[in-house]
Amino acid sequence: MAATKQPHGTTQPPYVPPVPPPYYYPVIPKKDRTWIIVVVVIAIVGLLFIAPTMFFLFFPFPETAHITEFSEDVAISEGGHFKYTCGYLTKGDKIQISITVKEGGPVDVYIMQSDQYKGAYEVSNVSVMSFSALFKKENITQLNETYCLNKSTGWDEICVVIDNRDAPLTLNDATPTGPVLVKTEIKTIEIYAFD
Numbered sequence: 001m002a003a004t005k006q007p008h009g010t011t012q013p014p015y016v017p018p019v020p021p022p023y024y025y026p027v028i029p030k031k032d033r034t035w036i037i038v039v040v041v042i043a044i045v046g047l048l049f050i051a052p053t054m055f056f057l058f059f060p061f062p063e064t065a066h067i068t069e070f071s072e073d074v075a076i077s078e079g080g081h082f083k084y085t086c087g088y089l090t091k092g093d094k095i096q097i098s099i100t101v102k103e104g105g106p107v108d109v110y111i112m113q114s115d116q117y118k119g120a121y122e123v124s125n126v127s128v129m130s131f132s133a134l135f136k137k138e139n140i141t142q143l144n145e146t147y148c149l150n151k152s153t154g155w156d157e158i159c160v161v162i163d164n165r166d167a168p169l170t171l172n173d174a175t176p177t178g179p180v181l182v183k184t185e186i187k188t189i190e191i192y193a194f195d
């Protein structure tokens with residue numbers, strides 16, 4: 001690699017830039033990206049409004065409740081009981097109970113969670129029986145009641161029981177005098193059901 005040699009004694013000519021002064025580097029102008037921001041903002045705002053609208057259009061749950069109705073004359077033998085399962089209810093759901101004893105003596109009406117029912121009715125013998133209920137009305141021949149599930153029971157199966165037995169744990173309950181025939185109407189209102 002040979003360096004350019006200047007002849008001895010000669011003076012190197014000064015470097016003259018090819019363009020006239022002032023010298024500057026060309027500045028690339030910044031692209032205007034404002035429109036992208038505008039589009040993104042419009043898209044986000046649009047989604048914020050459209051998404052909930054679409055959701056409520058397809059799942060209009062605040063307006064509609066899931067209602068289940070039961071209406072029958074129920075025959076219960078002496079010492080027996082009738083259980084109606086309302087389903088898996090949550091806080092805020094309601095149960096409307098309307099009963100009239102058409103034949104026989106007074107009965108007891110209870111609203112129970114699944115564990116309460118098992119403890120009271122699905123035990124092998126009286127010594128291991130337990131009793132508790134969300135709602136109770138004992139020794140009655142007629143009832144018109146709207147019960148609102150006012151505490152969280154978790155996602156639990158709730159039932160209505162019409163009782164015609166003499167249980168030792170429920171001291172103020174009806175004393176059965178024979179079979180009963182009970183006109184029974186139970187309306188379950190689930191307020192948050194998707195239906």
Ligand SMILES: [Ca+2]
Pocket residue numbers: 108163164165166167170173174
């Ligand atoms: Ca009873």
